[in-house]
Amino acid sequence: MRVQSAFIAVVLFFLAVLAFFCVFAPNFATASNFEDLMAGFSFIAILAIGESFPILLRGIDLSVGATLALAGMVAFDLTLMFDVPGYVAIPITLAVATLCGAVNGALIVKLRLQPFIATLSTLAAYRGLVYAISGRQLVPELSTTPLSDPWIMGLDTYFDIGSATGLSSLIELPWVPLSFFIMIATLVVFGVMLGRTRFGRDIYTVGGNAEAARLAGINVGRTIIIAYAICGFCAGLGALLMIARLSTTTESLGMGMEMSAIAAAVIGGVSLSGGIGGLAGPVIGTFLLGMVLIGLTLLGISQFVQQILTGVILLIAVGHDRFLAVRRQKRLAANLAEEA
Template identity: 35%
Template sequence: MSEITEQVAPKTGFISMSFVKKMSGPLVGLILLCVFFSVTSEFFLSARNGLNILDQVTVLGILAIGMTLVIVIGGIDLSVGSVLAFSMMMMGVMQRQLGLPLELAIVVGIATGAICGLVSGLLITIAKLPPFIATLAVMSVTRGLANILTEGKQIVGYPDWFTSLATVRQFGFLSMTVATFIVLAIIAAIILKYRPAGRNLFAIGGNPEVARLAGINVNLNTCIVYALSGALAGLAAVAFAARLDSSQPSAGLGYELDTIAAVVIGGASLSGGVGSIFGTVVGVFIIGVLRNGLNLLGVSPFIQQVLIGVVIAAAVTFDTLGRKRR
């Protein structure tokens, strides 16, 4: 079994030359973006703007960790933005309308996300729906439920200790939400690169049938990965609500596209079997720096969407050409 898994899964040495070559593009792109915006905007290199970028990428980063796992197994999750909104509204309803302690409401919000992700996994493994269709259906349902809960109205006003999770900076620069993103990224990177569970995901993405013959429970792992993606969407909802001091049914619109873009820009392959958390973090910062810099330059949000679309197309093109050369 180990021999078959080893054939499908990538080598997991500390730093391989192939990894360095694959990551050189995104890293160089991030550095060039920083240099460009440093020259064109006097505010970009300020400490305050750097902290703003960290705050802005936290929600996207938490979502992207779960999306990395999904894409590694050859799947896709279009529902993360809507699941974020539904989880956020569930948390708000539980605390503000039903009177549950906020700590318990947070647990309910994260559990809501996990259940939504599990539904996607079951639709894929039991109903045999393609991941695109299964998560598209869950996206539609959860966005509708998010609006139904409060008839499209937002829930405003959380306790000060909750909003301080996103506003109070420990050691002068690190909020609890940013720290959560960093810790999650480190844990996910270790599991994905060094633990058997992570290697199993690469094996599934490389060839599900070979992985099954190697003794890996493909259906179980698929359901776990989608449930984790949903749970992380629920956790991102908590971070987002703390930052906004509100729960909004329109939250997370378009986040699924930014999340997929960050993972692909970071070197993951949409065909599965390739990806890393480090690459995803680089991709997240590319999206974050690009949006932040364009805002500082006063570029229209509509033009921003065009530019980000071009970046996504370029990243996928380079990935496709690179796989053909290999």
């Protein structure tokens, strides 16, 4: 019930903002602009999908930015320092990122740390590891060498859907970046996992009430570790797309990006109180934020005002979430009163 109303609200808000910018922002409703939007925000949407899993469990993952940097550096080192071909480097990178996430989960489950603390300490630790293994510092001349591996650079491909389908004779369509399709694939895979499998049900149950879940025979610890591992995996995927787009990486890659991911998830209706929300919301939330940033830039509004508005949108989203929760509680109370 609440999932739907929060999701519908964000979709409506998304459409309203889209319509507003199409009408008022010059050059917003152009093919190249939508191409930028898709290329620039698909990987953040993937991070938001990943971040939704810890949040669904009433947790949080502050380390996604650091995990992303670590994964990016692993791919950089493997391809440039050790000349490992991309089809080997990509799985290794994803495995490292998944492991980072699993370590977060293990710290939370085995050491009983609060998610905020566990991922705060791994935020520092993973960022430290990035500096430690940085190929840019170990082999100085590499810092100016762009990535050239065809497999990794191939992630930064664009498809001319318009010409392929013949639609471009009617209307100019944006070239769709591969990262957008990867994002959609991630959404579908994890969305099915969350909505159609036992593991997905376990996530909602544990997020709703961990003790009840344990008593119902759900392996709570395993569920938590897998959820954080998925978040790590998504950060790894985001890292690959990002370094392909930049054709290099830096030690400070993804600094502060966890905040965008968390904001997108919350705007997309994933409740911080756990157990409520889906994955399509966070994706729409990401593109909503992206659209606002790009739209305001085209309107010539200062980048600083954009930061302010991003904060305001976040407040509106969480305020709306709260409003729905209060209304639901009142209805419940009214129903109970009627029955009595």
